[in-house]
Structures are given as structure tokens and as C-alpha cells.
Amino acid sequence: MTGTERPVFHTDRCNAYIIKYAEIGVKGKNRHIFEEALAAGVRRALASSEGEFTVSSIAGRLYIYTVREADSADTITRLQHVFGVLGICPAVTIARIEKKLPDIDALAEHAIRFFADGYGLEQGETERERPLTFKVVCRRVDKTYPLDSMEVAAELGERLLDAYPGQLAVDVHEPEILFRVELREQVNLFIEQEEIPGPGGLPAGTAGRAMLLLSGGIDSPVAGYQIAKRGAALEAVYFHAPPYTSDRAKQKVIDLAALVARFAGPIRLHIVNFTQIQLLIYEKCPKDELTIIMRRYMMHIAEQLAQKNHCIGLVTGESIGQVASQTMQSLYATDDAVRTMPVYRPLIAHDKQEIITISQQIGTYETSILPYEDCCTIFVAKHPVTHPRLEVIKRHEQVIEEELKALVAQALEEETVEEVTG
Ligand code: ATP
Ligand code: MG
Numbered sequence: 001m002t003g004t005e006r007p008v009f010h011t012d013r014c015n016a017y018i019i020k021y022a023e024i025g026v027k028g029k030n031r032h033i034f035e036e037a038l039a040a041g042v043r044r045a046l047a048s049s050e051g052e053f054t055v056s057s058i059a060g061r062l063y064i065y066t067v068r069e070a071d072s073a074d075t076i077t078r079l080q081h082v083f084g085v086l087g088i089c090p091a092v093t094i095a096r097i098e099k100k101l102p103d104i105d106a107l108a109e110h111a112i113r114f115f116a117d118g119y120g121l122e123q124g125e126t127e128r129e130r131p132l133t134f135k136v137v138c139r140r141v142d143k144t145y146p147l148d149s150m151e152v153a154a155e156l157g158e159r160l161l162d163a164y165p166g167q168l169a170v171d172v173h174e175p176e177i178l179f180r181v182e183l184r185e186q187v188n189l190f191i192e193q194e195e196i197p198g199p200g201g202l203p204a205g206t207a208g209r210a211m212l213l214l215s216g217g218i219d220s221p222v223a224g225y226q227i228a229k230r231g232a233a234l235e236a237v238y239f240h241a242p243p244y245t246s247d248r249a250k251q252k253v254i255d256l257a258a259l260v261a262r263f264a265g266p267i268r269l270h271i272v273n274f275t276q277i278q279l280l281i282y283e284k285c286p287k288d289e290l291t292i293i294m295r296r297y298m299m300h301i302a303e304q305l306a307q308k309n310h311c312i313g314l315v316t317g318e319s320i321g322q323v324a325s326q327t328m329q330s331l332y333a334t335d336d337a338v339r340t341m342p343v344y345r346p347l348i349a350h351d352k353q354e355i356i357t358i359s360q361q362i363g364t365y366e367t368s369i370l371p372y373e374d375c376c377t378i379f380v381a382k383h384p385v386t387h388p389r390l391e392v393i394k395r396h397e398q399v400i401e402e403e404l405k406a407l408v409a410q411a412l413e414e415e416t417v418e419e420v421t422g
Contacts, residue, residue: 011072013117016093019062037203038084045078085198091190108159133171138181202231204265211306212236212315219317221364226346228264239274249372262422269418296337324384
């Protein structure tokens with residue numbers, strides 16, 4: 001092997017994953033609630049995998065051991081969808097044989113193999129521009145092990161140097177490879193530097209429940225992702241306007257909900273028929289105020305659905321100035337329609353490009369840009385108001401208030417629900 005960089009680490013032989021979580025470690029008395037929610041999130045993410053795993057929480061880490069093998073790249077991808085996971089360290093674990101941990105000779109063999117499997121090192125003299133620097137750190141939790149942690153580390157260091165002459169060199173200060181050996185109920189071998197970043201955040205479902213207004217666009221799935229990342233459980237509502245919006249547009253929203261559910265956990269998606277409401281507004285209200293009045297009614301209906309379904313907040317993908325209905329004046333008018341709960345707008349200060357980048361990272365972008373029209377594009381005015389005045393809007397709404405009340409009640413009565421899982 002040549003080269004000066006740390007070689008790529010292969011995870012194919014890994015049969016354990018050590019999960020680091022940061023934020024939930026500081027939650028005091030509630031810590032076990034967060035740990036259980038994190039473990040539940042991990043189990044859910046792995047449930048449909050080909051493998052079988054055990055998940056246990058030990059000393060501020062989550063240990064995932066493979067019982068039946070699965071493709072490790074797939075396992076890692078699944079773990080990268082679990083909020084609360086800060087880092088994933090792929091590891092090799094060695095079980096006790098006849099209640100005994102491997103002795104130092106057997107341990108050394110495992111360590112040597114770990115470097116062969118992980119970094120593709122070949123035993124004996126092979127060419128390398130310069131050796132890789134490493135350090136062994138041992139943690140002996142099982143105090144009955146005959147050697148102490150310093151002795152184990154020193155011995156394994158020697159054996160590795162012997163096995164890979166010229167390829168490895170010890171550096172105790174800044175090693176490229178910090179090789180960790182844990183002697184617990186089983187032995188765990190892993191490399192500190194090979195930790196893979198997780199999504200961070202708080203475990204799904206540890207905050208309250210929120211109702212996401214989910215359209216087929218780029219923004220709202222990202223908004224849902226961000227609120228779920230803070231631990232909120234999500235429900236969603238989609239305003240459908242057949243025949244002005246197609247079944248394909250509806251399916252696209254269901255698909256987006258499934259992509260968000262990969263992170264957020266199962267989402268109940270309420271589909272509300274908005275056609276009659278939209279038509280009435282279209283007929284009776286000034287054209288330039290259409291969008292703002294429609295948005296006020298969407299918020300109003302979403303709030304009612306939220307109340308019925310034990311949600312304590314609404315979530316939208318709005319961002320200041322993005323379109324006419326999202327100027328600060330428009331947001332002022334829209335926000336007024338919601339009376340009983342906060343409206344969370346996690347993207348409020350994001351540029352479109354920043355939102356696109358997140359949607360690409362979380363895998364919703366490709367679906368969001370499919371060209372099926374959503375309900376707003378049909379009834380858009382050529383010159384929508386950008387500075388709506390709330391009193392004026394309200395006066396115009398009054399004309400149709402009674403009729404709309406009945407239509408809203410009907411829309412709520414006829415809503416359908418899709419149970420979407422990731
Ligand atoms: P997005 O990119 O999320 O589709 P947008 O750019 O289309 O948003 P607007 O139409 O102004 O912007 O909508 C602002 C927010 O209102 C959306 O982010 C979403 O939360 C909500 N929303 C819009 N249309 C719908 C709909 N048909 N059903 C549910 N929510 C909607
Ligand atoms: Mg938008």
C-alpha cells in the first residue's frame with residue numbers, strides 16, 4: 001500500500017455500532033426518557049433491515065450489536081436518519097467463549113485482523129511512503145481481566161507493529177488512528193476517527209406534537225424535518241383541490257411525507273379537499289387578495305385539525321420575502337388567522353438556496369421538484385398584494401364568512417387520513 005493519507009476504512013466486517021449522543025446527555029432527571037426514545041428511534045430505523053440487532057444503553061453510549069448480519073452500509077444509512085444520534089462508530093465486537101473474554105494472544109489476532117479488514121493492510125513488509133501513525137487505548141470495564149488496561153494497550157501496540165512493519169508507527173499525541181479496545185461484557189474494537197456523523201437533534205417524539213402544513217414544494221418538507229429534529233412528533237395536512245390539482249400532485253405529497261417520516265417517525269397525513277373554499281374565495285374576493293385569504297383559511301383549518309389531534313403548534317415552510325404571500329405584512333395577516341397555538345416557521349430566515357441545500361441533504365429535493373402543480377399555482381393572481389392590510393382583508397372575508405363556515409365544516413368532515421411511514 002502506498003499513499004500518505006489515512007486509507008479508507010471498510011465497514012463490511014463491522015458487527016457493532018457505538019452511538020454517541022450529545023445533547024440528550026445533559027437532560028438531568030429526564031435523561032432516561034431521552035435515551036429510551038433514542039433507542040426506540042434506532043429500533044424503528046432498523047426494523048425493516050435484513051439484519052437483527054440488540055440495542056442497549058451503556059455508560060452514556062448506545063451499543064448496537066448484530067445478531068443476524070445485514071449490509072453495514074445500509075445499517076449506517078438507517079442510523080443516520082435517527083434524530084439524537086450525534087455520531088456512529090462502526091465496530092467489531094467479539095463475544096465471550098465459554099464465559100471468557102479472549103486472552104491477549106487471541107485479542108492481538110483480532111486486532112491484527114481488524115486492521116487488515118478495516119484498512120486493507122497486508123501483514124509483513126509492504127511499501128508505504130510513510131507509516132500510518134496510531135495509538136491503542138484500552139478500557140477495561142471487566143476488572144477480572146488478567147492484564148490491566150495499560151498492559152493490554154502496550155501489548156497490542158507491539159503486536160500490531162510486528163504484524164505491519166513499516167506500515168504503522170506509534171504516535172501517542174496526535175495519532176491518525178486512535179484504536180480503542182473495550183473489555184466489557186464483550187470486546188469492542190473501533191477507531192475514534194472513523195466516527196460517522198449522525199443528524200444530531202433530539203430523539204423523535206420527545207417534544208410535543210405539531211401539525212405540518214405540507215405542500216408539494218421544496219420548503220415545507222424541510223420545515224417538517226427541522227421541527228422533528230427538535231423532538232416534535234408530526235402530523236401533516238395537505239390541501240388538495242381536485243380537479244385543479246391532480247392525483248399525482250397528491251401522491252407527491254404522500255411521497256414527501258414518507259421521506260420526512262424516515263426521520264420523524266410515522267406521520268398521519270390529513271388530506272383536506274379545499275376546492276369549494278377556493279372557488280368561493282375566487283368568486284367573491286378581490287383577485288389580488290386571493291392568496292392571502294386562502295392562506296388564512298388554510299391556517300384556520302389546520303388549527304382546527306391540530307386541536308382535534310392533540311397538536312400544540314402549526315409548522316409551515318414560510319420564509320420572509322420569498323413570495324408575495326410571505327412578506328412581513330402578509331405573514332402578519334396570515335398569522336392573525338391562528339388564535340390558539342404558535343405557528344413554527346423554522347425557515348423564516350433561510351435563503352432559498354440554503355433550503356435547497358438541506359432538502360438535497362435529506363433527500364426530499366428530487367421529489368419536491370417534480371412538476372405537478374399544487375393548489376396555489378392554479379388560483380394565483382397576476383399582481384398579488386404584497387402589503388395587505390388586515391382590516392381590509394377581514395372586511396372582504398366578512399362577505400363570505402357564513403358560507404365559508406359551512407364549507408370549512410364540510411371539508412373537515414370529509415377529510416381523509418393516510419398513515420405514512422418512512
Ligand atoms: P412550499 O415550497 O413548501 O410548497 P411554497 O413556496 O409553495 O411552499 P406558499 O404557497 O406560500 O409557498 O406556501 C407557504 C407554506 O404554506 C408552505 O411552506 C406550506 O407550509 C403551506 N402550504 C402551501 N400550500 C399548501 C397546501 N396545498 N397544503 C398544505 N400546506 C400548504
Ligand atoms: Mg416556498
